[in-house]
Amino acid sequence: MGSSPTAWRDFAKRWRQFAPNADGTVVGITSSFTANNLEAQLGTALVDSGWAVPQLHQGEFNQIHQACLAPEQHFGRQPDIVVVLLRLEDVFPKHTWSYIAGDETAAAHLTAGAAEIAMLAADLAGRGVRVVLTLPPTPLPTGVDRLDRRVATRASRIGESARTAMVEALKGSAGVELFDLEAVVAEIGRNAVLDDRNWLLYRQPYSTDFFHLLGIELARVLAQATRSFPKCIAVDCDNTLWGGVIGEDGLSGIELGEDFPGLAFQRFQQQLQHLQRCGVLLAAVSKNDEPAVFEVFDQHPGMVLSRDDFAAWRVNWLPKSENLRSLSDEFNFGLDAFVFIDDSNFEVAEVANALPEVTILQIPEETASIVNLLPDSGLFRNIDPTSDDLERTRRVKEESKRQLANTSLSPEEFLASLELRVEARRAQPQDMGRVTQLVNKTNQFNLTTLRRDEAELAALASNESYDVLVVSVEDRFGDYGLVGVMILDKTSEDAVELDTMLLSCRVLGRGVEFAALAAAAGHGIVHGRHEMRGRYLPTAKNGQVADFYERAGFQRIDEESFEMCDANHLECPSHIELSLGAK
Numbered sequence: 001m002g003s004s005p006t007a008w009r010d011f012a013k014r015w016r017q018f019a020p021n022a023d024g025t026v027v028g029i030t031s032s033f034t035a036n037n038l039e040a041q042l043g044t045a046l047v048d049s050g051w052a053v054p055q056l057h058q059g060e061f062n063q064i065h066q067a068c069l070a071p072e073q074h075f076g077r078q079p080d081i082v083v084v085l086l087r088l089e090d091v092f093p094k095h096t097w098s099y100i101a102g103d104e105t106a107a108a109h110l111t112a113g114a115a116e117i118a119m120l121a122a123d124l125a126g127r128g129v130r131v132v133l134t135l136p137p138t139p140l141p142t143g144v145d146r147l148d149r150r151v152a153t154r155a156s157r158i159g160e161s162a163r164t165a166m167v168e169a170l171k172g173s174a175g176v177e178l179f180d181l182e183a184v185v186a187e188i189g190r191n192a193v194l195d196d197r198n199w200l201l202y203r204q205p206y207s208t209d210f211f212h213l214l215g216i217e218l219a220r221v222l223a224q225a226t227r228s229f230p231k232c233i234a235v236d237c238d239n240t241l242w243g244g245v246i247g248e249d250g251l252s253g254i255e256l257g258e259d260f261p262g263l264a265f266q267r268f269q270q271q272l273q274h275l276q277r278c279g280v281l282l283a284a285v286s287k288n289d290e291p292a293v294f295e296v297f298d299q300h301p302g303m304v305l306s307r308d309d310f311a312a313w314r315v316n317w318l319p320k321s322e323n324l325r326s327l328s329d330e331f332n333f334g335l336d337a338f339v340f341i342d343d344s345n346f347e348v349a350e351v352a353n354a355l356p357e358v359t360i361l362q363i364p365e366e367t368a369s370i371v372n373l374l375p376d377s378g379l380f381r382n383i384d385p386t387s388d389d390l391e392r393t394r395r396v397k398e399e400s401k402r403q404l405a406n407t408s409l410s411p412e413e414f415l416a417s418l419e420l421r422v423e424a425r426r427a428q429p430q431d432m433g434r435v436t437q438l439v440n441k442t443n444q445f446n447l448t449t450l451r452r453d454e455a456e457l458a459a460l461a462s463n464e465s466y467d468v469l470v471v472s473v474e475d476r477f478g479d480y481g482l483v484g485v486m487i488l489d490k491t492s493e494d495a496v497e498l499d500t501m502l503l504s505c506r507v508l509g510r511g512v513e514f515a516a517l518a519a520a521a522g523h524g525i526v527h528g529r530h531e532m533r534g535r536y537l538p539t540a541k542n543g544q545v546a547d548f549y550e551r552a553g554f555q556r557i558d559e560e561s562f563e564m565c566d567a568n569h570l571e572c573p574s575h576i577e578l579s580l581g582a583k
Contacts, residue, residue, distance in 0.1 A: 007209075007212050008037070008041065008208040008209065008211065008212040009208075011040050011041050011044040011045070011212060011215070012040040012041075012044075014040075014044050015039070015040035015041075015043050015044045016040070018043070018044075018047060018053045019053065020053065020055075021052050021053040021054070021055070022055075023052065024051075024052050024053050024054045024055045025051065025052070025054045025055065025080050025081060026054070026055045026057065026075075026077060026078070026079045026080045026081070027042070027046075027054050027055065027056050027057070027079060027080065027081045027082075027083065027222075028057050028058075028059065028067065028071055028074070028075040028079035028081065028082045028083070029042075029056065029057070029058045029059070029082075029083045029085070030058075030059045030063060030064050030067035030068075030074065030082060030083070030084055030085070031058075031059075031061055031062075031064075031084075031085035031086075032061065032062045032064060032085065032086050032087050032090035032091045033061055033062070033085070033087060033090050033199070033203050033204060033205050033206070034061045034202050034203045034204040035058065035061070035085055035204075035211070036058065036204070037204070037206075037208055037211040038058075038085075038211045038214060038215055038218075039056050039058060040215075041211050041212050041214065041215025041216065042056065042083075042214075042215035042218055042219055043056050043215075044215070045215050045216045045218075045219030045220075046219045046222060046223065048219070049219050049220070049222075049223040050223065051223065057075040057076060057077070057079065059074045059075055060074075061090075061203055062090055062091065062203070064084055064086060064091065064117060064120075065117070065120060067082065067084070068082070068084070068117070068120035068121055068123070068124045069120065071124065071129065078129075079129060080129070080130065081129065081130045081131070081132065081222065082121075082124060082129055082130070082131050082132070083131075083132045083134075083218060084117070084121055084131065084132065084133045084134060085134050085181065086114075086117060086133070086134050086135075086136045086181070087136050087137065087139065087181075087205070088110055088113075088114065088136050088139040088158070088159070088162055089139040089140070089141035090203075091113065091117070092109065092110055092113050093141065095109040095110050095113070096110065096139045096141060096158075097141065099154060099158050100139075100141075100144060100151055100154050100155055100158075102154075107158055107161065110158055110161070110162055111158075111161050111162050111164075111165040112165070114136065114162035114163075114165050114166050115165040115166060115168070115169040116169075117133075117166070118133065118165075118166040118167075118169040118170050118176075119169050119170075121133045121170075121176050122169070122170055122173035122175075122176055125173065125174065125175030125176045125455050126173070126174075126175065126455065128455060128456060128459065129175075129455075130175060130177075130225075130453050130455065131175060131176045131177070132176075132177045132178075132179055132218065132221055132222065133166070133170075133176050133177070133178055133179070134178075134179045134180070134181040135163040135166060135167075135178055135179065135180045135181060135182065136159065136162055136163065136181060136182075137159065137181045137182040137185045138155050138156050138159035138182060138185075139155050139158065139159055140152070140155050140190070140194075142194075142196045142199050142200065142205070143196075146190070159182070163180075163182075166178075174432065174454045174455050174458050175453060175454055175455030175458075177221060179217070179218065179221055181214075184210065184213055184214050184217060185210070187213065188207075188209055188210060188213060192207065192209065193206050193207050193209065193210040194206065194207070195207050217381075220378065220381060220382060221382060224382055225436075225440050225451075225453055228337065228441045229280070229379070229380060229383050230280065230337055230338065230339045230359060230379055230380070231280065231281055231331070231333055231337040231338075231392070232280065232281040232282070232283055232311070232327065232331060232333075232337060232338050232339070233272060233275065233280055233281070233282055233283070233338075233339045233341060234283045234284075234285045234314075234323075234324055234327060234338055234339070234340045234341070235272065235282065235283070235284060235285065235340075235341045235342075236284075236285060236286050236341060236342040236343060236344070236347070236363075237284060237286040237288060237293055237296070237315075238286065238288065238343075239343040239344075239363065240265075240268075240341060240342060240343050240363050241256075241265060241268070241269060241296075241305070242254045242255060242256040242262070242265050242296065242300075242302075243255025243256065243261055243262060243264075243265055243367065246288065246292045246293065246295070246296055247288065247289060247292055251295060251296065251299060251300060254296065254300070256296075256300060256302035256303065257301070257302035258302070260367075260368070261367040261368075262302055264367045264368055264370045264371055265367075265370065266302055266304055267370075267371045268370050268371060268373070268374075269303070269304035269305045270304050271371070271374050271375075272305060272309075272374075273304055273305055273309055275374075275380055275383075276305075276309050276393065277390070278380075278383050278385045278389065278390070279385040279386075279388075279389025279390050279391075279392045279393075280380065280383075280392075281311040281312075281331065281392055281393055281396060282305070282309055282310045282311060282393075283310060283311055283312040283313070283314065283327050284310055284312075284313050284314065284315055285314045285315075285320050285323050285324065285327075285340070285342075286314070286315045287316070287317055287320070287347075288315050288316075289315070290313070290315040290316070293315050294307070309393070311331075311392075311393045311396040311397060312327055312330060312331070312396070312400075314326065314327065319350060319354070320340070320342070320347050320350060320351055321350055321351050321353075321354035321355050324338060324340065324351065324355055324358060325355070330396075330399075330400070330403075331396060332399075332505050332506055332508075333505060334357070335355050335357045335358050336357040336358070336359075338358045338359065339358075339359045339360075339361060339379060340358050340359070340360050340361070341360075341361045341362075341363065341373075342360075342362065342363065343362065343363035345362075348360055348362050359379065361373055361374070361377055386433050386434045386437055387434070387481075388434050388437075388481045388482055391479075391481055394478065395478065395479075395480060395481070395506070398477045398478035399477075399506070401477050402418065402475075402477050412575075415510060415511065415573075415575045416575045417476075418475040418476060418477070418510065418575070419475050419476040419577075420473065420474075420475045420510060420511070420512070420515075420575060420576045420577065421473070421474050421475065421576070421577045421579070422471060422472070422473050422512055422515040422516065422519070422572075422576050422577070422578050422579070423471070423472045423473075423578075423579045423580075423581060424469050424470070424471050424484075424486070424515075424516060424519030424520070424523070424578070424579075424580055424581065425469065425470060425472075425580065425581020426461075426467060426468065426469060426470075426581060427457075427461050427468040427469065427470045427485075429458075431470050431482060432454055432457060432458055432461070433454070434470075434482050435454075435457055435468065435470060435482075435485050436452075436453065436454040436457055438482075438483075438484070438485050438502060438504065439451060439452055439457065439485055439500065439502070440452070440453075442502040442503070442504065443539065443541040443542060444505050444508075444541055444542060444544055444545075445502060445503040445504075445505060445508055445513065445542070445544065445545055446500075446501075446502040446539075446542050446545070447498065447500070447501045447502070447534065447535065447536050447537070447542070447545055447548065448498075448499065448500055448501075448535055448536070448537045449537060449539050449542060450499065450500055450537075460487060464490075465489070465490050465491045466487060466488065466489055466490065466499070467487070467488040467490065467523060468485070468486075468487050468488075469485070469486040469487075469488065469519070469520065469523065470482050470484065470485055470486075471483055471484030471485070471486065471503065471512070471516045471519070472484075473507050473510075473512055480504075480506060480507055483503055483504040483506065483507050483512070484501075484502060484503040484504065484507075484512070484516050485500060485501075485502055486498065486500060486501045486502075486516060486519075486520050487499040487500035487501075488520060488523060488524065490524070490527060490529065492529070492533075493528075493529075494529060494530070494531055495524075495529050495531035495532065495533050495563075496520070496521075496523070496524030496527070496529040496531070496532055496533070496567075497532075497533040497534065497535075498520065498532070498533070498534040498535070501516070501517070501520070501534070503516065510576075511573035511575065511576055512576070513548065514552060514570075514572070514573055515572045515573060515576045515578050517552055517570055518570045518571055518572040518578060519572075519578060519580055520532070521564075521567035521568070521570040522567075522580060523580070524567055525567055525568065529567075530565075530566055530567055530568065531563065531564065531565055531566070531567065532554075532563065532564045532567045532570070533561065533562065533563045533564075534549055534554065534561075534562050534563075535560050535561055535562070536548070536549060536560055536562070537560060549562035550562070552564075552570065553569055553570070
């Protein structure tokens with residue numbers, strides 16, 4: 001996935017045209033080598049991902065320790081984010097050369113030094129700075145014979161040992177995100193990225209192609225905290241999951257198996273199954289006869305995917321845009337969370353015209369290229385599923401059962417029949433990954449939409465003036481999981497203020513929001529605060545909660561502020577069983 005010869009220059013030109021933004025995120029870049037060529041690539045990629053123009057500050061090269069210990073001095077101001085780019089041969093040149101030459105004792109110095117940098121990064125993150133720390137590539141310093149079998153073997157071994165030492169040093173630390181520099185080198189090719197002449201002249205060891213790809217991939221990591229991965233892949237069947245048309249070619253005539261071209265379709269199914277196991281929903285959207293499609297799933301020996309891997313089926317003769325709208329209603333999330341994959345020019349054009357918010361991937365005409373369709377899209381790169389994500393398919397199927405039960409009951413009877421149980425408790429360390437995900441990616445039921453990274457949330461959870469509460473829900477059909485976060489500000493002696501209140505859209509319409517509010521009130525009362533205050537900060541996506549406080553009985557103070565003088569009036573809905581964890 002290397003870049004074109006003009007890509008680096010195009011990004012550099014665009015970066016010069018951006019107006020400086022005094023309020024932009026401050027990103028400090030500290031590197032063991034000269035990395036000036038990275039600035040325009042990273043900055044432009046961040047703008048392309050939706051960021052306001054960031055402020056990028058580069059420190060002196062090979063000053064990583066100083067940058068982590070005193071970032072405000074190293075970068076000239078306090079950064080919001082620090083990116084650490086590390087090569088062992090730059091920071092520890094003597095020990096790297098000694099180890100490659102055969103000195104085993106140098107290995108301990110290299111692994112200990114790498115672990116020390118990881119611990120400095122963790123300490124910096126503990127002070128409220130988001131840190132992206134690169135794992136170093138295989139150390140092959142300028143001047144070694146990189147094709148020498150002995151040199152390459154020893155360099156690979158010590159590189160792996162150093163990376164492992166850094167990962168181990170970061171166990172239990174929050175706020176440090178790891179980025180594998182070796183992966184960028186390998187993607188382009190070592191010979192294509194290394195520039196020995198520039199290293200000798202400027203301590204700049206990499207080509208512009210390398211910096212272009214590095215900037216794009218670092219931007220993906222930085223933007224990941226506030227962007228959502230697609231939640232559902234809606235995939236066609238004929239000439240997509242398998243080669244051929246089941247209705248014409250029959251079970252024995254379709255292409256699917258261990259030999260080409262069937263192998264390409266089988267590998268594509270393996271990719272989809274991997275994403276399903278990472279929490280991405282799969283839905284079949286095919287113009288076909290359902291029994292014929294199910295025959296392939298149930299009887300073809302080359303199938304990797306099973307019916308159980310799919311959260312929903314739309315195998316019919318309706319327009320595919322109509323089926324996607326139906327899936328959006330069933331899953332209760334927006335069309336912008338869908339990726340639609342199809343081979344047909346007509347179907348792709350029909351969906352693109354009717355549903356421009358849906359991301360579309362078209363199966364390439366060259367069968368061998370199918371295996372690169374998902375990886376090259378980058379849509380799921382760096383996906384880091386929480387335990388909640390991994391249960392998504394199960395939950396969707398349980399929701400289908402709930403909706404089926406709803407068809408014959410009144411709304412009140414249906415809610416009572418669910419046997420809803422809501423628990424609100426203090427967030428524990430093991431919850432922080434899911435809490436961070438909800439805080440940064442929940443839009444619809446989110447009263448203030450304040451975004452925070454994991455280190456900031458962990459700091460609030462340990463601050464006596466704040467309480468971070470999590471909300472979990474279950475009913476007779478199953479467990480919804482951890483679906484809500486409330487951050488209570490207790491700095492006032494007589495009132496508790498809702499700094500943050502958010503809920504996943506999958507529990508809305510069941511009264512859970514009022515049960516959660518009653519839990520927050522009860523928490524404040526236990527701590528001697530009988531008054532509650534809250535804010536509503538409108539965004540483009542949270543209009544549905546504009547009147548939430550007033551529906552709950554709060555009085556409006558001004559355009560964005562609400563209060564309830566006696567929080568004892570906040571009661572849990574009668575159809576919900578509410579339990580409070582540790583207060």
